Amino acid sequence: MYHPVQKDQDLRPSRLGMSSRHRERALTSRAEYRNLQAADNLQDEQFASANRRRHQLSQRRRLLIVNSMKLFDLAGAESDRRFSPYCWRIKLALAHKGLPVETIPWRFTDKEVIAFSGQGRVPVLVDGSQVLFDSWSIATHLEATYPDRPSLFGGEAARTITLFVNMWTDKVLQPGLAPLILSDIFQHIDPKDRDYFRSSREKVFGAALEDVSKDRDMKVKAFRLTLEPLRAALQAQSFLAGAAPAYADFIVFSAFQWARCISPFKLLADDDPVAHWRARMLACFDGLAGRAMGYPV
Numbered sequence: 666m667y668h669p670v671q672k673d674q675d676l677r678p679s680r681l682g683m684s685s686r687h688r689e690r691a692l693t694s695r696a697e698y699r700n701l702q703a704a705d706n707l708q709d710e711q712f713a714s715a716n717r718r719r720h721q722l723s724q725r726r727r728l729l730i731v732n733s734m735k736l737f738d739l740a741g742a743e744s745d746r747r748f749s750p751y752c753w754r755i756k757l758a759l760a761h762k763g764l765p766v767e768t769i770p771w772r773f774t775d776k777e778v779i780a781f782s783g784q785g786r787v788p789v790l791v792d793g794s795q796v797l798f799d800s801w802s803i804a805t806h807l808e809a810t811y812p813d814r815p816s817l818f819g820g821e822a823a824r825t826i827t828l829f830v831n832m833w834t835d836k837v838l839q840p841g842l843a844p845l846i847l848s849d850i851f852q853h854i855d856p857k858d859r860d861y862f863r864s865s866r867e868k869v870f871g872a873a874l875e876d877v878s879k880d881r882d883m884k885v886k887a888f889r890l891t892l893e894p895l896r897a898a899l900q901a902q903s904f905l906a907g908a909a910p911a912y913a914d915f916i917v918f919s920a921f922q923w924a925r926c927i928s929p930f931k932l933l934a935d936d937d938p939v940a941h942w943r944a945r946m947l948a949c950f951d952g953l954a955g956r957a958m959g960y961p962v
């Protein structure tokens with residue numbers, strides 16, 4: 666056991682009035698104190714150095730992961746016309762997470778370009794050594810891999826509700842919207858894609874593209890009626906997720922962004938709460954979606 670000694674205390678034997686034994690103990694205590702103080706200082710420096718190394722390694726790893734992100738993104742005849750609703754979901758999710766990504770224009774018939782993913786549709790995200798496809802799978806990957814970034818869902822309960830929104834958009838909203846813009850998509854895609862697009866879509870709809878989009882001024886009225894649940898929610902709150910947007914908003918908005926990027930056809934009345942929400946979404950992330958090539962709304 667040692668006894669701390671003040672630095673300005675004079676421990677010279679002639680000044681202590683101690684016996685030889687006591688003087689020896691005092692000198693030993695002072696030496697022990699200095700040794701322990703030096704050891705503490707060394708440990709502090711080693712701890713700080715280890716923390717610096719961990720931080721540097723973490724930053725390097727983060728930069729390697731982030732800088733390696735690539736997203737294959739559906740494009741029209743112009744490389745900047747990016748219109749896939751599924752790709753837009755992921756671009757907005759990445760912006761929400763604050764994760765930069767390189768987007769690579771891809772066309773319908775460029776199947777060999779993404780053959781490495783084991784399938785033939787976009788989005789395809791390359792995140793470091795991982796290759797992911799399907800927008801929902803990519804979103805859940807981003808949420809699990811980058812938990813320190815803003816959440817796409819806001820918790821497990823919200824994630825399960827967002828899955829319902831995802832399914833409703835895929836099964837109801839987009840199929841209702843597609844006939845209104847199908848002929849416009851054909852006009853904007855790369856010429857090399859037109860035969861594939863016409864044959865595949867006419868097979869799905871059982872009619873010529875021009876017939877599918879015929880009388881859309883009448884058909885849009887029925888489409889607007891299907892938006893009543895969406896409209897009611899947006900009359901009660903600014904975004905589907907509440908006070909701020911989250912992945913549920915990105916899913917639904919991306920359907921409207923799909924139309925805006927590819928078609929001049931007016932889907933919504935100016936006074937529709939859905940139109941007001943769309944305007945708020947176009948302004949998110951410094952106008953990411955609003956700055957994209959497309960038509961005025």
